[in-house]
Amino acid sequence: MNLRIVLSENRSRSSGRCAIAIGAVSTYVKAIAHRRIIMFRRIRILAVAALALSAAAVVAARAETVGEVGVDWLGNDIKIDAVRDPKIGGVTCHVTYFDRSVIDRLKNGNWFEDPSNNSIACRQTGPITIGGIDLSKEGEEVFRSGLSLIWKDLLVTRIYDRANDTLIYLAHSRQVTDGSAKMSISTVPLFGQSVTWENGRPD
Numbered sequence: 001m002n003l004r005i006v007l008s009e010n011r012s013r014s015s016g017r018c019a020i021a022i023g024a025v026s027t028y029v030k031a032i033a034h035r036r037i038i039m040f041r042r043i044r045i046l047a048v049a050a051l052a053l054s055a056a057a058v059v060a061a062r063a064e065t066v067g068e069v070g071v072d073w074l075g076n077d078i079k080i081d082a083v084r085d086p087k088i089g090g091v092t093c094h095v096t097y098f099d100r101s102v103i104d105r106l107k108n109g110n111w112f113e114d115p116s117n118n119s120i121a122c123r124q125t126g127p128i129t130i131g132g133i134d135l136s137k138e139g140e141e142v143f144r145s146g147l148s149l150i151w152k153d154l155l156v157t158r159i160y161d162r163a164n165d166t167l168i169y170l171a172h173s174r175q176v177t178d179g180s181a182k183m184s185i186s187t188v189p190l191f192g193q194s195v196t197w198e199n200g201r202p203d
Contacts, residue, residue, distance in 0.1 A: 063082065065080070066094070083156060085158060088129070088130050089130075090128040091125065093120055094121050095143065118184055141155055143155065157170045167188040170183060
């Protein structure tokens, strides 16, 4: 009789342990599935953001890559883009920036970001025709290229120096949190040039 009771108790304990084990496995599987769902959602959001940024860059930039120089065995390149000012005909800027390779991103991490280093040179490349440009000291953006997936951009801002009759082009990066002090500048003097102002020359 006592033996039957002991066996019954052992069976109950075994059943309880099995139920606990099955419950733990079920919870673990659900947790993994939940994590995968969250991961796929994040990837989808990042992909949509990347496509949106690429589309915006294509529309705003009007840039053409005219040079690509390799700098190391990792496949990193210095790229040169020709940028035409959308509101000023006859002015072309050449902008350089660093493009990290896949190997470099795998080796050093920080997968979605390129350095802020840049340079710019702008010249007259045809008859200058100036449309309705922003004449404020803030100027206006004429080029934008993403240096990271979301948080950092390379921009070219145009400012008109009325006192010296000169177009100023400033290349710089813009970040959501910490701004960068890296910048470069180029000017196109209009003095003595045959310039057409579509809205009349500013006083």
